Amino acid sequence: MLQLADAGKRFGHKLLFEHANWLITPDERTALVGANGTGKSTLMKILAGLDSLDYGAVQRTKGMTIGYLPQDGLALTGRSVFEECLSVFDELRAMEKEFEQLAHSLAELDPSGPEYAAAAERYSHIEGRLRALDGYALDAQVGAVLTGLGFSKTDWTRQTEEFSGGWQMRIALAKLLLARPDLLLLDEPTNHLDLETRNWLENYLKSYPNGFILISHDRYFLDVTVNKIIEVWNKGLHTYHGNYEKYLTQKQERRAQLEAAYRNQRDQIEHLEAFINRFRYQATKAKQVQSRIKELDKIVRIEIPEEEPIIHFTFPQPPASGRTVTEAIHLKKSYGQKEVLTDVNFTIERGDRIALVGANGAGKSTLVRLLSGEDAPSGGSLKLGHNVLVEYFAQDQYKVLDPAARMLDDISRTAPKVPETELRSLLGCFLFSGDDVFKPLGVLSGGERNRYALARILVSPANFLLLDEPTNHLDLRAKDVLLEAIQSFTGTVLFVSHDRYFIDRLATRVFEVENGVSHIYPGNYEEYLWRKEGGPGAMATAISNDLETKAKPAPAPQPEPEPAATPQAAPPPPEKPAKRMNPIKLKQMEDRVITIEEELPRLEASIAEAENALAVFVSIDETKRLTAEMASLREQHAQLTTEWEELVLQLEEASV
Incomplete structure (x- = not known):
């Protein structure tokens, strides 16, 4: 239905993602996740056709419809709520009017004439379309969605401009749900919904006939609505099957597997570099050194991106209150x-x-x-x-803050005993990092000031x-x-x-x-x-x-011990050559060196294949098997390399 092919996007000098491939099917039920600033909303706009890629292509099925709900910023005016929602059915309503006109025409025309036949055919066609699209129940559809999204019947006749920004977004969401596009793109749809309305939206999406992709910070909402997660991470798109809870488990496993592949690659690089440095200036080993240099250049380095640090913040514990905190009577x-x-x-x-x-x-x-x-x-x-x-955090708590105060100075005055490093870590959790902490509070948006006000309460709470x-x-x-x-x-x-x-x-x-x-x-x-x-x-x-x-x-999963690679018996060390080596023995050693030099590249290719296989997570058992196989191959490689070095030294001594 829609496909990203080798897609890439930059935001200024920052690369958001590259070489991204994603086939979006008609039954898509996907959540788009990732850290702040990784490009989730940008990717959503690209899918909606509102932004473009810097690399790659977006391919859409001809005639497909896409509905996009941004986080905020929509404003509707000029119609009542009910009429605004009915506007998504303008084509159907035009068909209804034509249907009524045809009914009058058929009552007046001569049944034996060609005009009557043409009108009857058109009447039958429109009737079929109206039935297929449930065109006879448009008012009922609109009423059901508006009620589900929290609009009372008295709200239906109010003008859209009378509603606040949050309610305007609800109207926009209602229009999208009624239009039923082939692909629904929802960026933070629960931001402006209360708990009961979220529950209704969950059930609506479960029975939605087409595909949808959503971004949300509501973990439960993701758990019950999606069956696939696309994570924007490490400059790429990574797919996880299952809901958000399963994604968290799979993500830990995938990172552990990536770190294991990174360690194995570092071992390989260090071994190659040690070999090159040891034999770089020996003419007899120039061929082997050049081979290792080429192999080193071909290695695609695995990168482990820095994870956002996990912050564990503890409230300064307040003085104890009495057993009864408050009592309300009538x-x-x-x-x-x-x-x-x-x-x-x-x-x-x-x-x-x-x-x-x-x-x-x-x-x-x-x-x-x-x-x-x-x-x-x-x-x-x-x-x-x-x-x-009592400490009270209101929805508009930001209004009580001093707009001239700098953020870090203000929170430091609130909690003078808390170290500045801990305060900055806490502010980072609430999306204030770097120079943001030195901004005056007056330049922040309402949402940003509310986030700061909540962080401020955490450092000096009442009981x-x-x-x-x-x-x-x-x-x-x-x-x-x-x-x-x-x-x-x-x-x-x-x-x-x-x-x-x-x-x-x-x-x-x-x-x-x-x-x-x-x-x-x-x-x-x-x-x-x-x-x-x-x-x-x-x-x-x-x-x-x-x-x-x-x-x-959930209890933390206990990692199972990886199966130990079967140790291979090291070959017996070659006998120390005599001053005058037997020619037969000398020939055997030379043949053995040639055999090892042929075997080492094959082992290295097998190790590279295992590393590439480890880079694609299939299952825990497959990861364990590949890790054990790679450990065995590396052990063989190390033994043969040691044997080769000893043989080469002995042959050099024999040639003196």
């Missing part, structure tokens, strides 16, 4: 005539990690602001426990953290740092997040806000769904069977 909150919370009751105890969930507009952020003291309740009571220190959408604008690496830090935090945390993996790994209780009241569920989000759906019977249909293992960290 809590209410209204804004004018609108009641958001009507009767909320709960108790939060020290050490709780609470996920706050609920539909958009249910009152999650309102409840967080009440707990932080930003807003006052309209009724009921909210009591903080003994020695409770009760309130985090409203802390995972927004974070990549997978930064999410892992945040997750690990909160898991080791001894204080209490209440958080709102739309990242399913983050909630599953962190929450010990789930508070659901619905219809102005709260419902409390023990356990993580998976267990919340289980109880909400009615227990084990419903869980079997609502949740896939392997989710239990996903909520727990």
Whole structure:
């Protein structure tokens, strides 16, 4: 359907990828992953036809349709939400009008005339097309998608320009899903979606009839939607079959195999260089030295790219609070005539990690602001426990930062006891590296300042953290740092997040806000769904069977010992030649030297073939077999080389 052939792309002086080949099939279900700056979004634009390659070619099937959703930047105006979505069916709607006109014409024309026959034929053709394309249910299709993406019926008639940037992206996503292109390209589609809407999109993509490629920092979303991973790494595209969890395991295995091939190649290079240096100036070995020099020049050097360092950040542990952190009794909150919370009751105890969930507009952020003291309740009571220190991270936390302060100076003042190197490593996790740490906060975008504000909270936390959408604008690496830090935090945390993996790994209780009241569920989000759906019977249909293992960290795989290569008996050392060597013995040694010189290139070719085979991962067993085979070949090569050197020295002595 679409193919990259020997593709390459540069961004300025930086090479993003080269010699990339990728055949995209009609049933593609692929995630595009890689570190920041490796070129994922650029590659997505190339596939969409919005950017071009510097090398190679993109080949597309004639007539194929491609739909592309960027990360942000789309703005729609001039129509209502419903009309904007219906616009993707303009061709079908024109066919509907023609169909109606033909129906009127057929009622008026003479059935025996040629005009009637032509109109009837066209009527039949259009009817078939409308049935095939489900043209009789366009309004129902639009309504289903808009509802799934979180638009209420009152939103359908509102003008698109009335909506914020995030909701504008939802409208653009709705149009793409309704158009059903042959290939759907989604760059961070979950950025502007809440948890319930993400769940709906997961199910929609599972039944999507065509192919799709997506970029996402939501690990759970990738696990349940894709069956192939393309990683942009080491200036190339690398394919992994399976979901994101399987990709992580295969990536570790592939890197270990690449490092083994690199070590083997270094051994080969060092051996060749030692031989060349030893015999470079001996005329009798000029032929063998030149052979080794040519072999050295032909070696394609294996490169091991530097991995981003894994940062393990630990919160400075706060002073302990009392056992009861806060208690809400018949809590209410209204804004004018609108009641958001009507009767909320709960108790939060020290050490709780609470996920706050609920539909958009249910009152999650309102409840967080009440707990932080930003807003006052309209009724009921909210009591903080003994020695409770509250730290609140809002969705627009960046607004409280000093725009004139430099980033590194500001965070150093916040945490004077934390070494600067550790602060810079933490900022690097949140995508601030190099000279970025010296920028004034005022020049950062809203998303960048929010990322910085979250990093700032990590270095000097209180004992009760309130985090409203802390995972927004974070990549997978930064999410892992945040997750690990909160898991080791001894204080209490209440958080709102739309990242399913983050909630599953962190929450010990789930508070659901619905219809102005709260419902409390023990356990993580998976267990919340289980109880909400009615227990084990419903869980079997609502949740896939392997989710239990996903909520727990997988044990690190223990590497199996590689099979030891069978040692080969070293040939007995040749007898030391006498001053006057027997001519027969001399001839045997000369023949043996010739035989070894013929055998060594064959062994070297076999070693090179094994190295090339190791560079393509097939399976763990095949990697072990090739590693053992290469070890045996290298041992034979070393023994023959040693024997050859001793024979050559003896022949030189005999010729004196």
